[in-house]
Amino acid sequence: MRITVTVDGTAYTDDVEPRLLLVHYLREVVGKTGTVVGCDTSNCGSCTVHLDGRSVKSCSVLAVQADGREVTTVEGLARDGELHPVQRAFHDNHALQCGFCTPGMIMQAIDLLADDPDPDERAVRHGLEGNLCRCTGYQNIVRAVRDAAHRMRPGAGPEAERVAGQMVGGE
Amino acid sequence: MIPAAFDYLVPSTVDEAVRLLADAGEEAKIIAGGQSLIPVLRLRLADPGKLIDLGRIPELRGIRDDGDAIVIGAMTTHYDVQRDPLVHDHASLLRLATDTVADPQVRHQGTLGGAVVHADPAGDLLAPVLALDAELVVCGMDGRRSVAAKDFFVDYFTTALRPEEILVEVRIPKHTGWGAHYEKFNRVAQAWSIVAVAATVRAENGVITDARVALTNMSSIPVRAHAVEAALIGGPASPGAITSAAAHAAEGTRPTSDTNADSTYRQHLARVLTSRALTAAVGA
Numbered sequence: 124m125r126i127t128v129t130v131d132g133t134a135y136t137d138d139v140e141p142r143l144l145l146v147h148y149l150r151e152v153v154g155k156t157g158t159v160v161g162c163d164t165s166n167c168g169s170c171t172v173h174l175d176g177r178s179v180k181s182c183s184v185l186a187v188q189a190d191g192r193e194v195t196t197v198e199g200l201a202r203d204g205e206l207h208p209v210q211r212a213f214h215d216n217h218a219l220q221c222g223f224c225t226p227g228m229i230m231q232a233i234d235l236l237a238d239d240p241d242p243d244e245r246a247v248r249h250g251l252e253g254n255l256c257r258c259t260g261y262q263n264i265v266r267a268v269r270d271a272a273h274r275m276r277p278g279a280g281p282e283a284e285r286v287a288g289q290m291v292g293g294e
Numbered sequence: 295m296i297p298a299a300f301d302y303l304v305p306s307t308v309d310e311a312v313r314l315l316a317d318a319g320e321e322a323k324i325i326a327g328g329q330s331l332i333p334v335l336r337l338r339l340a341d342p343g344k345l346i347d348l349g350r351i352p353e354l355r356g357i358r359d360d361g362d363a364i365v366i367g368a369m370t371t372h373y374d375v376q377r378d379p380l381v382h383d384h385a386s387l388l389r390l391a392t393d394t395v396a397d398p399q400v401r402h403q404g405t406l407g408g409a410v411v412h413a414d415p416a417g418d419l420l421a422p423v424l425a426l427d428a429e430l431v432v433c434g435m436d437g438r439r440s441v442a443a444k445d446f447f448v449d450y451f452t453t454a455l456r457p458e459e460i461l462v463e464v465r466i467p468k469h470t471g472w473g474a475h476y477e478k479f480n481r482v483a484q485a486w487s488i489v490a491v492a493a494t495v496r497a498e499n500g501v502i503t504d505a506r507v508a509l510t511n512m513s514s515i516p517v518r519a520h521a522v523e524a525a526l527i528g529g530p531a532s533p534g535a536i537t538s539a540a541a542h543a544a545e546g547t548r549p550t551s552d553t554n555a556d557s558t559y560r561q562h563l564a565r566v567l568t569s570r571a572l573t574a575a576v577g578a
Contacts, residue, residue: 124302140299141299141300141301141302141345142296142297142298142299142300142335144296144297144332144336147296163295163336164295164333164336164337165329165332165333165400166484168397168399171399174402174403177373177402178398178399178402179399179402179403180399180400180403182336183328183329183332183333183400183403184328184332184403185302185328185332187302187304187347188328188347188349231398231399234398235398250398252397252398252483252484253396253397253398253399253400253483253484254397
């Protein structure tokens with residue numbers, strides 16, 4: 124089936140099998156390996172991306188379900204060589220140990236801040252409920268999200284991520 | 295883990311979806327948000343030859359006011375249910391239960407209709423749908439019919455939906471001004487409920503005038519705690535009355551025993567959680 128998906132501001136058109144998962148489309152067809160596969164069973168959240176501006180677990184979405192829609196991955200956050208404020212806050216607060224959960228944590232943190240620009244610690248933990256850190260490094264992750272909230276007031280919504288895309292053909 | 299191959303069909307109207315389903319017969323499976331189905335496909339616990347995606351049918355999304363009821367399209371996401379003002383005002387029990395479903399990512403993609411038809415006994419939305427006396431409107435080749443929630447859930451993962459029918463909307467009688475609470479007991483974040491209690495109560499001048507209580511995961515289907523409701527109605531909205539009513543919560547139940555909890559412990563949880571849920575609902 125032929126699909127057209129805008130990924131990080133660029134439109135891709137590809138023929139895919141209906142059973143292809145969005146995460147495999149992003150990694151293996153589009154080449155966005157910043158999005159990782161963790162648990163493979165929709166528990167860990169490391170594959171989190173934004174679909175039309177809302178976070179989803181891309182291991183539990185079919186690529187064909189994303190046809191005609193817009194996907195943002197962790198690779199689409201930086202602007203002109205500058206990290207997104209949430210990426211910057213994760214860096215500054217050392218909010219990672221092995222780093223495997225980081226792409227998903229960052230994508231979910233941005234989603235959380237779009238709805239709640241200044242979450243308290245409990246709200247951050249609740250908002251990141253669907254993301255697991257196998258190093259158990261949650262303390263600094265929570266700290267980073269709250270730090271990012273303070274840097275980003277009044278909050279980053281889906282509009283802040285949108286970039287002017289140009290249509291390009293797929294392989 | 296990659297699903298087995300399937301044909302993918304994307305109808306744009308309910309009529310088209312029903313026709314595709316009738317033509318495809320037993321090899322077809324409906325996909326709503328896919329948050330339960332896609333993991334099942336990946337684990338190859340199911341291998342449908344055809345998948346019919348309801349995600350591109352605009353008439354199945356959204357929430358509207360219909361006089362004495364609110365009507366929620368089957369493909370309305372949990373996230374939209376959580377934020378809808380009609381649900382907030384007239385079915386707050388559903389909103390509170392939806393807040394506890396899985397995690398934010400799943401709530402963005404998962405749908406009320408999908409959760410209801412999947413009919414997982416540990417799912418958090420069956421008990422509120424039962425407690426609120428919802429009607430499930432389904433559509434097949436012969437048109438639409440309405441099934442009361444108390445008749446809809448038949449067994450584990452089994453509903454009164456016929457093979458050629460799809461769920462189109464959930465009609466919930468307005469419970470305007472009722473207090474509500476969903477009390478869920480699970481071990482870790484995003485785990486399924488071991489037991490949970492959905493309670494909604496109307497009180498006037500300190501007297502409970504009406505009450506609805508339903509239990510999650512105390513049977514293969516959600517069950518109403520009628521004895522609790524009867525004990526509450528007409529009595530005071532007091533801690534003592536709530537505790538003595540909640541003592542009836544497990545009456546008539548024969549919950550399953552599994553690695554999370556044995557049957558007796560589930561009955562104990564039902565009583566404790568009912569007391570907590572009612573206390574919060576009356577205070578709300």
